[in-house]
Amino acid sequence: MNLSATTLWKLSKVLVVAWAATALPFVDRARADEASIALGKLIYQDKANCGACHGWAGDGQGDPHASGHAANLRLTTMDRAQLIEVIACGRPGTPMPHFDAYAYSDNPCYGLDEAGVDKGKPPEPPNSLQPKEIEAVADFLQATIVGKGSPNKAECVAYFGSSNHCSQYR
Numbered sequence: 001m002n003l004s005a006t007t008l009w010k011l012s013k014v015l016v017v018a019w020a021a022t023a024l025p026f027v028d029r030a031r032a033d034e035a036s037i038a039l040g041k042l043i044y045q046d047k048a049n050c051g052a053c054h055g056w057a058g059d060g061q062g063d064p065h066a067s068g069h070a071a072n073l074r075l076t077t078m079d080r081a082q083l084i085e086v087i088a089c090g091r092p093g094t095p096m097p098h099f100d101a102y103a104y105s106d107n108p109c110y111g112l113d114e115a116g117v118d119k120g121k122p123p124e125p126p127n128s129l130q131p132k133e134i135e136a137v138a139d140f141l142q143a144t145i146v147g148k149g150s151p152n153k154a155e156c157v158a159y160f161g162s163s164n165h166c167s168q169y170r
């Protein structure tokens with residue numbers, strides 16, 4: 001086949017358009033992840049106050065007056081789906097709250113409804129979270145806490161936006 005220069009030029013344009021169509025969703029996805037991580041940080045810090053129990057760094061060093069021994073989230077082996085489940089459903093029989101308002105009622109958890117979980121129902125949080133917000137917290141945990149080792153000063157400053165709370169870190 002003998003392709004003329006014009007045909008080749010047209011073909012290359014088709015290829016560029018096809019490439020852009022497949023590549024753009026990835027660019028969008030990366031942006032969505034950043035937005036989700038930023039939202040997750042706000043929720044972890046403020047709306048859900050996960051840090052009160054788990055510590056700002058998620059290392060389990062929360063407020064000494066917080067109920068129960070909160071898990072060290074830096075050491076958790078949970079994947080994204082498992083993180084979402086435990087945030088939505090809490091942990092029956094422990095102080096880990098259920099952040100989905102409909103957990104155990106409209107949305108059974110671990111195969112349990114209200115009757116099944118009974119007295120083991122995890123506590124109500126001060127603020128419930130929407131599914132998107134729960135996903136955002138999971139994204140924040142995976143991006144900045146899970147598997148990150150001991151917290152350091154740079155992470156502390158990034159979390160608080162200043163070094164005021166960070167003198168004990170190096």
Ligand code: HEC
Pocket residue numbers: 044048049050051052053054066067068069070071073075076077078083086087091094095096097099137
């Ligand atoms: C009232 C204190 C408290 C609050 C608030 C709290 N947690 Fe927990 N969380 C716990 C405790 C206690 C455990 C350990 C439960 C157990 O013994 O299995 C836990 C366990 C977990 C686990 C399971 C880790 C593992 O590897 O087993 C995850 C994930 C988690 N919490 C995330 C969060 C997130 C995210 C938030 C905020 C949206 C949050 N927690 C708010 C007390 C709390």
